[in-house]
Amino acid sequence: MKRIKINRLLASDTSIDKVLVKGWVRTKRDSKEFSFMELNDGSCLKNIQIIADSQLENYSQIGVITTGSAIGVEGRLVESPGKGQKWEIHADSVEIINIAPEDYPLQKKRHSDEFLRTIAHLRARTNKYGAAFRIRSEMAFAIHKFYNEKGFRYLHTPIITGSDCEGAGEMFRVTSLEPDAVAKAGKMDFNQDFFAHEANLTVSGQLSAEMFALALGDVYTFGPTFRAENSNTSRHVAEFWMVEPEMAFCDLDGNMDHAEELVKYLTLHAVTNCSEDIAVFTDFVDKGLKKVLDTLIQQEYARISYDDAIDLLLKSKKEFEYKVESGKDLQSEHERFLAEEYFKKPVFLINYPEKIKPFYMRLNDDGRTVAAVDLLVPRIGELIGGSQREERLEMLEQRMDKMGLSKETYWWYLDSRRFGSVPHAGFGMGFERFLMLITGITNIRDVIPFPRTPGNIDF
RNA sequence: UCCCCAGUAGCUCAGUCGGCAGAGCAAGUGGCUGUUAACCACUAGGUCCGCGGUUCAAAUCCGUGCUGGGGAGCCA
Numbered sequence: 276m277k278r279i280k281i282n283r284l285l286a287s288d289t290s291i292d293k294v295l296v297k298g299w300v301r302t303k304r305d306s307k308e309f310s311f312m313e314l315n316d317g318s319c320l321k322n323i324q325i326i327a328d329s330q331l332e333n334y335s336q337i338g339v340i341t342t343g344s345a346i347g348v349e350g351r352l353v354e355s356p357g358k359g360q361k362w363e364i365h366a367d368s369v370e371i372i373n374i375a376p377e378d379y380p381l382q383k384k385r386h387s388d389e390f391l392r393t394i395a396h397l398r399a400r401t402n403k404y405g406a407a408f409r410i411r412s413e414m415a416f417a418i419h420k421f422y423n424e425k426g427f428r429y430l431h432t433p434i435i436t437g438s439d440c441e442g443a444g445e446m447f448r449v450t451s452l453e454p455d456a457v458a459k460a461g462k463m464d465f466n467q468d469f470f471a472h473e474a475n476l477t478v479s480g481q482l483s484a485e486m487f488a489l490a491l492g493d494v495y496t497f498g499p500t501f502r503a504e505n506s507n508t509s510r511h512v513a514e515f516w517m518v519e520p521e522m523a524f525c526d527l528d529g530n531m532d533h534a535e536e537l538v539k540y541l542t543l544h545a546v547t548n549c550s551e552d553i554a555v556f557t558d559f560v561d562k563g564l565k566k567v568l569d570t571l572i573q574q575e576y577a578r579i580s581y582d583d584a585i586d587l588l589l590k591s592k593k594e595f596e597y598k599v600e601s602g603k604d605l606q607s608e609h610e611r612f613l614a615e616e617y618f619k620k621p622v623f624l625i626n627y628p629e630k631i632k633p634f635y636m637r638l639n640d641d642g643r644t645v646a647a648v649d650l651l652v653p654r655i656g657e658l659i660g661g662s663q664r665e666e667r668l669e670m671l672e673q674r675m676d677k678m679g680l681s682k683e684t685y686w687w688y689l690d691s692r693r694f695g696s697v698p699h700a701g702f703g704m705g706f707e708r709f710l711m712l713i714t715g716i717t718n719i720r721d722v723i724p725f726p727r728t729p730g731n732i733d734f
Numbered sequence: 735u736c737c738c739c740a741g742u743a744g745c746u747c748a749g750u751c752g753g754c755a756g757a758g759c760a761a762g763u764g765g766c767u768g769u770u771a772a773c774c775a776c777u778a779g780g781u782c783c784g785c786g787g788u789u790c791a792a793a794u795c796c797g798u799g800c801u802g803g804g805g806a807g808c809c810a
Contacts, residue, residue, distance in 0.1 A: 304769045311769050324770075342760090359770055382745065382760050383771060389802060390745070445808090479810090504808055505735060517810060596806090607806075660810060705810030718803090719810095 276349065282319035284352055285362055291352040294364065296323065297372070299400060300344045302383040310337050314348065314364075317399075320406055320551050324355060324363040336371060342383060343375030343400075388721055395725055395734050403560070406552035407722055410545060411710055417544040418497055418518055418706075421537060427493040427520065432480030434499065437472050438684070445503035446475035447513075476501035479703060480519050482635070482688055485664060488521035488699050489691050495520040497706075505729050509718040510655065510708065513727040521701035527637075527646040527663040530700035531623050534650055534659050535576050537704070538621070542571040545713050553713070561715025567653065568713065570620050577622035581644065584613060584624055591617070604631050607656055614651040621652045634674045636662040637698075648702065655712050661702020668692040 276295045284294060298316030305311075308329050313322035325348050327337050340346060347370035355363040380394050381401060391398040398404040422429065435449050451469040465473050480496040487494045500517045520533060545553055546568055557564045579587070588599040588609055593616075597606040605613075605624075614622050626644040629636070636645035650659035665671045671692055675682055682689060710722040720726035725734040 302771080304767090304772055306767055306769075309768065311772090313770075322770095326768080355768090357768055357770070377761055378744075380744070384745075384759060385771090386745065392802090500810075502809075506808055507735085508806080508808090509804080511809070515810070604808095655810095657810065703810060708810060 278347070280318035281314065281316045281321070281323045284323060284364075285319065285321055287352060287362060290354060290362075293349065293367075294352050295347065295349045296325075296364065297347040298345070300340055300342060300346060302342055303340060305338065310334075310340075312340065312346075314346070315400075315405075317405060319409075320402060320555060321360075324357075324360050325350070325366055325369075326363055327366040327369055331366060331369060333369065333371075337369060339374055340369075340371065341375050341377065341379065343379035343381060345372040345375075346370060347372055388718060392720055392726075399724070403555055404721070406549075406555040407710070407714055407716060408724065410549045410552050410714060411722065413549050414541055414545060414706070414710065414713075415497070417541050417548075418495075420544075421540050422495050422520070425493070427495050428487070428491045430480070430484055430487050430491075430494040430496050431498070432477065432483040432496050434477055435470075435474055436477045437470060437474055438482065445505075446478055447501050447503045449474040449476060478502055479517070481521065481701065481703065484519055484521035484701060485635075485699065486687070486691055488523045488701065489695065489697065492524075493520070493522045507729055509720075510711075511728075512707065512719050512723060513729070515719075515723065516706035517703045518706060519701060519703045521699065523697055523699045525663070525700040526698055527625060527648060527700060530661055530663060530702060531576075531578060531625070531648055534623070534648070534661070534702055534704070535621075538576075538650075538658075538709070539572055541709065542568060542713055546572065556714045556716070564715040567715070571713070574620045576620060576650070577618040579613075579622060579624060580626045581624055581628065582626070584609075587617065588612065602628050602630065610651045610656050611653075614656075615653045619653070621650055621658070624649045624651060629674070632662070634671070634678050634680055635664050637665040637667075638670050638674065646700075650702075650704075652712055654717070655708050658708050658712060659702050659704045661700065663698065663700040666692060666696045666698050668696065 276293070278295045278297050281296060281298065284296065296314060296316065298314040301313040301315050301322050303310060303312045310327045312325040312327065314325050315322045327334065331337065348364055348366050349368045350364045350366040352362055352364055355361060357363070381397055386401065391401065391404065399408050419429065450463065452463060452467060457463055465471065468474070477500060479500060480498065484494055484496050496519045498516065499514055501514055503513065504511065522529065522533065582601070584605070585599060585601045591612065593612055595606070595608055597608065599609060614620070625646070625648045626639060627647040629638060629643065629645045632645050632647045636647050638645055646663035648661050649657050652658045665674065668689065671689065672682060675685070707719050707722045711717065711719060714722065716722050720728065
């Protein structure tokens with residue numbers, strides 16, 4: 276007999292004479308005549324209640340079943356006379372697949388996130404993390420669905436790159452050289468290395484994506500990204516996933532329109548398709564989340580220039596720990612003030628001083644700012660960072676010279692501005708940060724299965 | 735990397751002025767019940783994060799290291 280998943284059973288309209296379910300026991304309540312078990316198979320948040328009565332052949336064995344044990348149950352799906360569930364299964368037979376010993380760490384009580392992080396291999400078996408990772412899966416699918424519907428091409432950019440500098444933080448070195456040999460030589464001899472060149476893990480697929488946007492029109496990447504920054508915060512991990520659309524014939528406004536459409540689409544998809552799992556977070560994790568989600572979906576996001584934002588911050592009379600200063604990057608507290616207190620919704624910040632932004636961003640007509648865009652959201656800060664790209668060869672070369680970047684290294688990038696260059700734009704959205712936003716989870720380590728952070732690569 | 739806070743039973747935490755190590759939950763045993771974070775009784779459970787110091791006496795005070803959390807920087 277083929278097993279049926281619990282989410283399908285719970286959605287049943289009628290009782291069913293014979294069903295087979297398999298899963299893990301979340302909790303069990305015994306008496307002499309009955310045993311009630313809550314069975315969860317990960318297909319949905321809810322458990323199905325199993326009633327095993329003393330008539331069962333192996334009823335004596337039922338007694339040894341513990342929280343965390345794996346069992347298979349064949350029986351009848353019937354309406355439950357008890358409160359709290361519509362359906363339950365009256366077991367005809369119970370197969371014990373594996374008994375979890377008494378030292379099973381997950382109890383039928385609330386655990387702290389810190390403790391669950393130490394047992395990351397088991398935490399998906401809890402309601403909260405099960406819900407979080409089902410939502411993560413559904414959101415990954417929704418990203419592909421969104422882009423497929425819009426006619427974007429999905430691009431696989433390299434994980435290993437040879438670019439010395441992509442302008443986005445410290446990189447993880449990739450090498451096949453033996454550490455002993457390197458120590459003996461006193462340096463890394465790249466000529467002897469696998470690629471005969473310095474190699475790193477990617478910090479962004481953007482430059483590659485630009486090449487393909489100028490060929491396929493609209494493309495996006497969605498994959499892992501690596502940053503070797505020694506940053507220890509609730510918003511940073513060394514390995515994370517990023518969505519990076521890149522659009523030909525698109526300017527900064529089009530870029531923002533697209534970003535807003537993406538965030539709205541994904542949030543709406545989560546609310547409609549993961550309502551049960553989302554409810555875990557609106558009900559238990561963050562009482563204000565419902566409002567956040569409504570705002571994300573319904574409100575028009577604010578758009579403001581860097582200069583206006585500085586003015587606004589200066590006029591706010593708000594006491595900041597760090598002084599607001601034109602020409603400098605905004606501090607976290609400034610970003611939070613804008614998104615959380617002033618606008619109370621996502622806000623696009625555009626046209627930053629060229630001095631504090633990377634070489635590839637398009638220089639504005641004022642000659643002082645570039646067509647950069649950050650999307651700031653309440654509680655997270657920067658969710659999206661992007662720009663209209665500099666498509667004019669001379670301007671690009673000037674900016675690279677100014678920043679001391681080697682034009683030889685980027686010869687292929689510059690080529691794209693030589694042959695049929697067109698205005699184009701794109702951005703990167705941190706997938707984990709988006710998940711934090713829609714779940715109210717406050718630590719990024721809790722929205723990725725096995726987080727990598729400085730000094731921690733367990734699991 | 736910097737600043738702040740914390741570390742006591744499997745988990746969550748209390749522990750007063752330095753004076754015998756505690757509770758709830760979980761676990762084990764027994765009882766009871768169409769139960770549902772079931773309930774009742776009993777039992778067991780400790781390197782008080784490690785190391786060093788002060789003291790007649792340290793979970794408690796001091797130093798140091800480790801681990802975790804919050805914040806900052808960097809960014810997504």
